């Protein structure tokens with residue numbers, strides 16, 4: 001059963017059938033999935049949802065597939081909880097974390113978009129999937145594609161973090177590391193995507209793929225007891241996640257699942273690559289491309305495909321944007337680990353650091369509900385932490401050596417709960 | 419003849435110059451504009467360029483030399 005009417009140009013509104021189409025042939029604008037919400041209303045109810053498995057596929061009617069899901073049966077429905085300790089440090093009353101750093105199977109929110117993209121690719125009859133990625137997307141296409149038995153081509157920039165490269169290679173796709181500037185990698189991948197008849201998840205399957213990000217927003221609302229928070233801070237690269245979270249809340253409102261909480265969305269980027277943040281701060285209409293230079297490589301997209309829509313989503317919500325320097329990102333990664341016990345990647349550091357600034361500036365009020373979008377895992381981006389966390393204390397295997405070396409620590413150490 | 423779809427991003431000082439016309443004349447290219455967004459500080463024009471492979475390369479080089487950013491339609495694909 002499908003609830004998809006077709007595709008619709010986001011610029012001129014022209015309608016297309018649900019095919020492998022990603023730009024409007026008239027205005028070259030990007031296209032988006034168009035749903036039959038009246039049909040969805042009939043089966044998509046809170047009562048029906050209560051009986052469904054806890055995965056992203058519980059929102060099946062609002063995802064662009066025709067048949068049964070093929071992969072990602074254990075993806076989604078990640079932890080969501082109140083972050084008391086971090087809230088205390090940031091000086092806010094009601095802080096929550098949506099934790100995709102433990103997404104199944106590849107530890108980032110990309111498992112959501114890839115579950116949808118691969119299911120759709122198989123429905124279209126593709127036997128080969130591909131992606132152009134700075135890491136997380138590569139890992140997810142490699143893993144979920146292995147599970148689905150698909151041939152996989154993974155294109156990455158040659159200077160990626162080791163953790164992200166290993167986390168692709170283990171699944172034995174064809175990994176292509178492109179030597180060149182970011183722009184060159186980008187242009188090459190666009191050309192390859194145009195020439196080969198593959199499902200390039202973030203190129204020709206993009207309209208379907210991107211819809212998977214909506215599940216992050218549905219889950220926030222459901223896990224809050226069908227309520228939207230007042231503020232959500234979201235890391236942005238291409239700007240798709242933030243745009244789709246906005247769409248997810250609009251859909252839930254339209255379907256009567258939540259009331260209008262006036263949720264404000266905030267975009268978080270690294271100062272070394274902040275085209276969306278700059279556009280939002282300047283209230284501009286046009287996103288000016290930048291050359292990325294930051295440790296937050298998963299967010300290093302200089303000419304964001306959805307930058308315009310992300311800007312619009314943030315400004316329409318009454319939200320704002322903030323960026324964080326490399327040092328602030330690392331400090332924020334440590335803060336999140338030390339307060340909430342979550343080891344996030346650099347992108348998560350960007351979110352926490354930006355949220356902290358927005359709270360300190362008074363942009364996000366201290367007494368309202370705030371959700372931080374933690375979207376990736378720190379085990380994959382260890383490089384920026386090397387030499388910054390100190391080393392373990394080395395001792396001889398004797399009690400006296402232990403007490404000698406740790407005399408001061410033992411005296412000073414108090415658990416937080418005490 | 420080959421076709422190339424691009425988005426041109428103009429800095430403020432070039433908005434009033436007929437850059438697309440000059441490129442078209444100089445490089446023998448047929449431009450077909452599909453969409454544009456122009457504000458006081460910058461301009462963005464999405465269009466299709468048509469000409470020989472050689473001329474298309476010249477056209478992109480001409481625009482870049484002028485100070486226009488030439489980006490593939492749809493933005494960055496690496497994510």
Ligand SMILES: Cc1ncc(COP(=O)(O)O)c(C=O)c1O
Nearest residue numbers: 236237238239240241298375376
């Ligand atoms: C961990 C992580 N968080 C957030 C994002 C941003 O997503 P989007 O490109 O949809 O803005 C990415 C994108 O690659 C990512 O890897």
Ligand SMILES: [Zn+2]
Nearest residue numbers: 009012024027
């Ligand atoms: Zn259009």
